[in-house]
Amino acid sequence: MAEPTKILLDESELPTHWYNVIPDLPEPPPPPLHPGTHQPVGPEDLAPLFPMGLILQEVTGERYVEIPEAVREVYRLWRPSPLYRAHNLERHLDTPARIYFKYEGVSPAGSHKPNTAVPQAYYNAAEGVERLTTETGAGQWGSALAFACAQFGLGCEVWQVAASFTQKPYRASMMRLWGATVHSSPSELTAAGRAVLAEHPDSPGSLGIAISEAVEAALADEQTKYALGSVLNHVLLHQTVIGEEALLQLAKVGDTPDLIVGCTGGGSNFAGLFFPFLREKLAGRMAPSILAVEPAACPSLTKGEYRYDFGDVAGMTPLMKMHTLGHDFIPDPIHAGGLRYHGMSPLLSHLYELGLFEAEAIDQTQCFDAALTFARTQGIVPAPEPTHAIAAAVREAERCRETGESKVILTALCGHGHFDMAAYDAYLSGQLRDHDYPAEAVAEAMARVPVVED
Amino acid sequence: MAEPTKILLDESELPTHWYNVIPDLPEPPPPPLHPGTHQPVGPEDLAPLFPMGLILQEVTGERYVEIPEAVREVYRLWRPSPLYRAHNLERHLDTPARIYFKYEGVSPAGSHKPNTAVPQAYYNAAEGVERLTTETGAGQWGSALAFACAQFGLGCEVWQVAASFTQKPYRASMMRLWGATVHSSPSELTAAGRAVLAEHPDSPGSLGIAISEAVEAALADEQTKYALGSVLNHVLLHQTVIGEEALLQLAKVGDTPDLIVGCTGGGSNFAGLFFPFLREKLAGRMAPSILAVEPAACPSLTKGEYRYDFGDVAGMTPLMKMHTLGHDFIPDPIHAGGLRYHGMSPLLSHLYELGLFEAEAIDQTQCFDAALTFARTQGIVPAPEPTHAIAAAVREAERCRETGESKVILTALCGHGHFDMAAYDAYLSGQLRDHDYPAEAVAEAMARVPVVED
Numbered sequence: 001m002a003e004p005t006k007i008l009l010d011e012s013e014l015p016t017h018w019y020n021v022i023p024d025l026p027e028p029p030p031p032p033l034h035p036g037t038h039q040p041v042g043p044e045d046l047a048p049l050f051p052m053g054l055i056l057q058e059v060t061g062e063r064y065v066e067i068p069e070a071v072r073e074v075y076r077l078w079r080p081s082p083l084y085r086a087h088n089l090e091r092h093l094d095t096p097a098r099i100y101f102k103y104e105g106v107s108p109a110g111s112h113k114p115n116t117a118v119p120q121a122y123y124n125a126a127e128g129v130e131r132l133t134t135e136t137g138a139g140q141w142g143s144a145l146a147f148a149c150a151q152f153g154l155g156c157e158v159w160q161v162a163a164s165f166t167q168k169p170y171r172a173s174m175m176r177l178w179g180a181t182v183h184s185s186p187s188e189l190t191a192a193g194r195a196v197l198a199e200h201p202d203s204p205g206s207l208g209i210a211i212s213e214a215v216e217a218a219l220a221d222e223q224t225k226y227a228l229g230s231v232l233n234h235v236l237l238h239q240t241v242i243g244e245e246a247l248l249q250l251a252k253v254g255d256t257p258d259l260i261v262g263c264t265g266g267g268s269n270f271a272g273l274f275f276p277f278l279r280e281k282l283a284g285r286m287a288p289s290i291l292a293v294e295p296a297a298c299p300s301l302t303k304g305e306y307r308y309d310f311g312d313v314a315g316m317t318p319l320m321k322m323h324t325l326g327h328d329f330i331p332d333p334i335h336a337g338g339l340r341y342h343g344m345s346p347l348l349s350h351l352y353e354l355g356l357f358e359a360e361a362i363d364q365t366q367c368f369d370a371a372l373t374f375a376r377t378q379g380i381v382p383a384p385e386p387t388h389a390i391a392a393a394v395r396e397a398e399r400c401r402e403t404g405e406s407k408v409i410l411t412a413l414c415g416h417g418h419f420d421m422a423a424y425d426a427y428l429s430g431q432l433r434d435h436d437y438p439a440e441a442v443a444e445a446m447a448r449v450p451v452v453e454d
Numbered sequence: 455m456a457e458p459t460k461i462l463l464d465e466s467e468l469p470t471h472w473y474n475v476i477p478d479l480p481e482p483p484p485p486p487l488h489p490g491t492h493q494p495v496g497p498e499d500l501a502p503l504f505p506m507g508l509i510l511q512e513v514t515g516e517r518y519v520e521i522p523e524a525v526r527e528v529y530r531l532w533r534p535s536p537l538y539r540a541h542n543l544e545r546h547l548d549t550p551a552r553i554y555f556k557y558e559g560v561s562p563a564g565s566h567k568p569n570t571a572v573p574q575a576y577y578n579a580a581e582g583v584e585r586l587t588t589e590t591g592a593g594q595w596g597s598a599l600a601f602a603c604a605q606f607g608l609g610c611e612v613w614q615v616a617a618s619f620t621q622k623p624y625r626a627s628m629m630r631l632w633g634a635t636v637h638s639s640p641s642e643l644t645a646a647g648r649a650v651l652a653e654h655p656d657s658p659g660s661l662g663i664a665i666s667e668a669v670e671a672a673l674a675d676e677q678t679k680y681a682l683g684s685v686l687n688h689v690l691l692h693q694t695v696i697g698e699e700a701l702l703q704l705a706k707v708g709d710t711p712d713l714i715v716g717c718t719g720g721g722s723n724f725a726g727l728f729f730p731f732l733r734e735k736l737a738g739r740m741a742p743s744i745l746a747v748e749p750a751a752c753p754s755l756t757k758g759e760y761r762y763d764f765g766d767v768a769g770m771t772p773l774m775k776m777h778t779l780g781h782d783f784i785p786d787p788i789h790a791g792g793l794r795y796h797g798m799s800p801l802l803s804h805l806y807e808l809g810l811f812e813a814e815a816i817d818q819t820q821c822f823d824a825a826l827t828f829a830r831t832q833g834i835v836p837a838p839e840p841t842h843a844i845a846a847a848v849r850e851a852e853r854c855r856e857t858g859e860s861k862v863i864l865t866a867l868c869g870h871g872h873f874d875m876a877a878y879d880a881y882l883s884g885q886l887r888d889h890d891y892p893a894e895a896v897a898e899a900m901a902r903v904p905v906v907e908d
Contacts, residue, residue, distance in 0.1 A: 004465050005530040011458050076459040077542075077833050088531075088605075106560065108833030110872070150830045151542075170875035177829050177878050375631050376604045379531050379562030418564070418872035421624035424631050 005087060007100075007249040009080035014072055015244040017064040018237045021275045022347070024063065024282055029350035032318035033308060038452055041318045048219055049226045053123035057234040065237060067119070074118045074151050078107045079241065083249035084413075088377035090397065097400035098255060099393055101413040102246045102273060103380070109174070111383065111415030112269045113144030113229055116238035120227045121148035130223040131155035135185065135210030138164050138337035139171025140383075140415060141229035146180035157224075159185035159193075159213040162205035164337065171419055185210040192216050192314065206330060207341070208313020215316055230266025231311060231320075231345045239272025246410065247276050257288040257410040259396055263388040264292040264301065264359070265339035267348040269414040277410075278356060288410075290357035292348075293388040297435035298331040299361040300324060300344045301352055303442070308452040309343060319452060322349040326445025332435040334364050335423035336384040342445070360392070363434040367391045368427040371417075383415035384423050459541060461554075461703040463534035468526055469698040471518040472691045475729045476801070478517065478736055483804035486772035487762060492906055495772045502673055503680045507577035511688040519691060521573070528572045528605050532561045533695065537703035538867075542831035544851065551854035552709060553847055555867040556700045556727060557834070563628070565837065565869030566723045567598030567683055570692035574681045575602035584677040585609035589639065589664030592618050592791035593625025594837075594869060595683035600634035610634035611678075613641065613667040616659035618791065625873055639664040646670050646768065660784060661795070662767020669770055684720025685765060685774075685799045693726025700864065701730050711742040711864040713850055717842040718746040718755065718813070719793035721802040723868040731864075732810060742864075744811035746802075747842040751889035752785040753815040754778060754798045755806055757896070762906040763797060773906060776803040780899025786889040788818050789877035790838040796899070814846070817888040821845045822881040825871075837869035838877050 022028055031040035043055045050058075057065060067075075086099040104112035124132060132154055136142030142158040149156035158180050160172060165184040172182040185205045186193035192212035196203050203209070218226035228235065250256060260277055262270030270292050280286045294301055304323035311317035313328045323344040325331075331340040344352075351357060367387035374390050375381050382390060393411045400407050417424065426432045476482055485494035497509045504512075511519055521529075540553040558566035578586060586608055590596030596612040603610035612634050614626060619638040626636040639659045640647035646666035650657050657663070672680035682689065704710060714731055716724030724746050734740045748755055758777035765771035767782045777798040779785075785794040798806075805811060821841035828844050829835050836844060847865045854861050871878065880886045 005527075006465065008462055008464070010462070011460065073459075108835070147833055151833075169879070170872075173875040173879045173882070174835065176882050177826065177835060177875075179830060372631065376633060379601055379605075381562070381628065381631060418624075421627040421631075425623070425627045428627070428630050 003085060004253070005085055007083040007085070007252055009245060009248055011076050011080070013248060014075060014080050015067065015241050017066050019240040019244060019276050019279060020060060020063055020065060020237055021278060023061055024279055026354065029347050030321040032320045032346070033452060035310070035315060035319055038319070045318070049215065051123045051127040051129060051225060053126060054120060054234050057237055058232060067241070068122060071119045071122050075241070080245045081106050083246055086378055089374060092373065092377045093394065093397045093401060095397040095401045096404060096406040097397040097409055098406060099397055099409045099411070100250065101411045102242055103413045104242065105380065105413060105416035109140065109144040109147050110418060111140045111144065112239060112242060112272065113141050114147055115241055115272065116229065116235045116268065117144040117148035118151065119238050121145070121152045121154055124225055125152040125154055129154065129225045131157060131221070132225060132227045133157045133214040133218045134227045134229070135159045135207060135214045137161050137207050137340065138168055139175070139419070140338055142180070142182070143171055143174045144229065145227055146175040146178040149180065150178045156180035157217060158182045159187065159210040161185055161207060161210050162203065168419060185213050187213060189213070190216045206313060208328070211312040212314040212316055230268040231343070233347050235268045236271040236275070236345060236347055239268045240275050242272040242412065243274060243276035246273065247280070250410070255408045256286045258407040259289045259291065259409045261291045261293060261389050261392045261409065262412045263339060263385050263414065264294045264344065264348070265341050265385065267345035269412055271345065271348055273412040274357065291392060292357055292359040293392045294359060294361050295334050295336055295339045295388060296361040296363045296437060297334045298325065298340055299437060300342065301359040302361050303437060304344065305446060306349055306353055307449065309449045311343060319450065320346040322346040323352065324449065325442045326449055328448060329442055329445035332438065334435060335420065335426070336364065336388065338385040339388070362388050362391050365432055365434050368432060370394045380413065381417040382413055383417045384420050386412060386414045457539060458707065459539055461537040461539070461706055463699060463702060465530050465534070467702060468529060468534050469521065469695050471520050473694040473698060473730050473733060474514060474517055474519060474691055475732060477515055478733055479805070480808065483801050484775040486774045486800070487906060489764070489769060489773055492773070503669065505577045505581040505583060505679060507580060508574060508688050511691055512686060521695070522576060525573045525576050529695070534699045535560050537700055540832055543828060546827065546831045547848065547851050547855065549851040549855045550858060550860040551851040551863055552860060553851055553863045553865070554704065555865045556696055557867045558696065559834065559867060559870035563594065563598040563601050564872060565594045565598065566693060566696060566726065567595050568601055569695055569726065570683065570689045570722065571598040571602035572605065573692050575599070575606045575608055578679055579606040579608055583608065583679045585611060585675070586679055586681045587611045587668040587672045588681045588683070589613045589661060589668045591615050591661050591794065592622060593629070593873065594792055596634070596636070597625055597628045597632070598683065599681055600629040600632040603634065604632045611671060612636045613639035613664040615639055615661060615664050616657065622873060622876070639667050641667060643667070644670045660767060662782070665766040666768040666770055684722040685797070687801050689722045690725040690729070690799060690801055693722045694729050696726040696866065697728060697730035700727065701734070704864070709862045710740045712861040713743045713745065713863045715745040715747060715843050715846045715863065716866045717793060717839050717868065718748050718798065718802070719795050719839065721799035723866055725799065725802055727866040728811065745846060746811055746813040747846045748813060748815050749788050749790055749793045749842060750815040750817045750891060751788045752779065752794055753891060754796065755813040756815050757891060758798065759900060760803060760807055761903065763903045765797060773904065774800040776800040777806065778903065779896045780903055782902060783896055783899035786892065788889060789874065789880070790818065790842065792839040793842070816842050816845050819886055819888050822886060824848045834867065835871040836867055837871045838874055840866060840868045
């Protein structure tokens with residue numbers, strides 16, 4: 001019997017707890033601050049937007065948070081997700097490295113996003129909330145939340161960035177199929193949207209505007225709350241189910257990772273993969289290198305400053321200490337829409353400052369080169385976001401070919417690319433280009449970041 | 455521990471053999487006939503189009519055909535595929551029935567088609583063939599073959615029906631990503647295509663024209679052969695891996711099916727699911743009802759005549775005894791493109807005549823109603839084709855609610871609908887309509903079917 005292609009877990013091995021990395025850190029992350037008073041925000045400040053169950057997770061000091069059985073029941077529609085050994089890719093690269101990828105594209109929405117959408121819908125439903133609002137860009141998060149709301153009988157209202165709403169209509173179709181209402185943003189439905197439209201009737205929208213609309217709609221109705229798909233502590237917490245499973249799966253084949261690599265936008269998929277391995281590393285049980293890969297056109301970790309900034313363009317969120325390119329910086333339209341965010345999760349930013357992982361930026365053509373190789377060997381068509389992690393894994397495997405090292409490389413394939421074929425069309429027709437790091441635009445945006453005394 | 459949601463098999467449980475139903479039948483199916491002489495065709499007649507490895511499988515009398523290890527290795531990229539227990543759907547329907555679905559959407563191409571594309575590419579490569587041609591409609595088969603050819607280093611050239619090529623460009627993107635060349639059909643590249651274009655420069659194409667182009671291209675080059683995605687015996691044989699796995703999976707949870715239901719176009723997915731269960735039934739080890747569901751707009755089994763006809767519009771194939779609506783009948787443009795075929799697999803047609811399964815036709819709006827319920831409960835977005843099987847399963851489960859029977863229903867979810875969201879858009883916006891059975895067009899087409907003395 002050859003070494004397996006897929007390492008599967010039985011449903012009885014589905015993790016029972018999410019892992020909270022904060023108690024294991026040498027120091028806790030800096031608190032979010034109220035935008036007016038610059039004082040730490042308390043649970044009550046967040047209560048208009050989030051249910052108390054999630055707010056408590058946002059600030060918890062417990063190392064483990066139990067996954068409610070109702071959430072595990074929905075997880076079982078696709079979890080535990082498979083860990084793949086990339087035999088074909090290894091052979092193609094002629095490398096002694098052993099490449100594993102944890103595949104989250106098996107979820108109904110096709111990415112890791114339902115890992116947090118499901119508990120977010122659950123805790124809201126448990127507290128009597130009737131409807132959730134959110135924003136979405138290309139639509140991965142919006143479709144995940146639409147799916148999760150259908151599971152718990154919640155209404156779901158999504159503001160999708162107008163450019164994506166028009167150019168990639170099928171993610172919105174998917175949201176509607178699951179029962180959500182989808183609006184092109186900016187919309188006439190909110191004051192924030194109307195203000196933009198009054199000035200720019202043809203505005204293509206932005207994630208920042210869409211956030212403002214979704215937040216405004218949630219605040220306007222007592223039975224409605226808001227959901228965010230990355231960045232926050234409770235989102236990263238929910239995603240640790242990925243890493244906990246991967247730990248069990250690697251143990252089944254007797255391997256421990258030498259390198260863990262993931263792509264970062266807001267950071268939740270990467271964090272979800274590596275936090276449980278970091279716990280093992282901090283306890284001295286393994287010693288993997290840990291690498292975040294971000295797009296060269298939006299390199300918040302490698303080029304951003306670590307300081308307090310807003311999470312949204314309009315400045316409606318609390319101030320969060322994070323790596324940022326400036327809250328009103330608009331990244332170039334790279335195809336990895338999920339990585340086009342000006343900031344980085346505050347928790348991940350803190351870990352980066354503590355030196356607990358490394359980061360680098362890669363250009364999108366190099367990512368698509370790796371994606372082509374991956375698709376032709378392993379079959380799966382990756383979403384543009386995880387091609388960043390694949391590119392780094394391929395490069396490391398090629399390095400192993402030179403050195404002869406049989407390193408164990410673990411990466412996250414956080415979603416399939418079935419709704420991103422236009423990006424592959426651009427690549428295959430030679431129209432895909434790289435975007436230089438927009439130093440000037442970032443400098444201008446950074447000049448508008450509020451000054452906060454730590 | 456609750457009853458599992460997914461019944462998984464280990465890779466070591468992947469079937470080692472495909473099952474050939476023919477030796478277990480009370481009489482063999484009638485042979486295909488040469489279109490000129492009306493004499494049975496021999497292996498040598500098929501040699502210009504197919505490699506000998508597949509021709510021998512087409513006519514084999516062995517009950518079991520070993521799956522080559524190289525094919526099993528590629529199968530392991532997604533096989534064994536999961537068998538799901540549809541707990542959520544059952545609860546929603548408030549039924550005592552136990553509904554299982556075998557999910558083939560986990561393959562790289564998103565359907566059951568790679569189950570045969572992979573061995574077809576393998577046997578061609580093993581005999582030194584360098585390139586395969588094929589036709590495709592919406593693109594499920596073309597993308598499966600493109601994937602399979604990439605695995606074995608074969609070139610792949612696909613003629614896609616022009617209407618689909620234009621309206622659903624992303625399946626062609628997927629084929630190109632896997633290295634295939636894709637042409638809109640009719641094309642200027644073949645005499646058959648040029649003849650059509652000379653008369654109809656704006657021809658939207660048809661599967662029949664595309665077959666003629668792919669066959670012509672294969673015949674024009676010694677290193678090139680042709681591949682077909684359904685209908686033929688060897689295709690049905692390869693698909694039996696589905697049913698063999700499902701047998702093992704149901705045994706793990708101690709259930710035997712009372713009803714097996716699948717959708718039929720050419721018939722390969724349905725046959726692949728039920729042939730192994732039919733073996734068990736003929737041996738007296740179980741007694742399931744077996745039901746094929748076809749679209750009301752293209753009901754070859756329930757309304758077609760059982761007689762010799764061509765497999766393609768142009769009359770280039772051997773004459774095959776099958777249920778047919780007439781080889782030049784053009785079905786209405788229903789969304790289940792994979793079920794828009796004028797004929798039915800000769801082997802399945804023979805089994806139908808022997809009374810070994812039943813068939814019915816269902817309208818597409820009823821199918822999409824069931825698909826919406828399925829997507830909102832189980833999460834997975836089904837391709838339009840398997841919604842026919844889901845509709846029948848839902849109806850039977852509702853009947854069980856009335857009678858109190860806890861029947862075990864097994865169905866095949868042969869693919870996801872990620873590339874079919876336009877169909878859901880039409881449904882959700884109320885624009886989807888049913889197509890009456892076109893009795894007059896069928897009668898006209900049947901008048902053009904050649905008369906063959908049996």
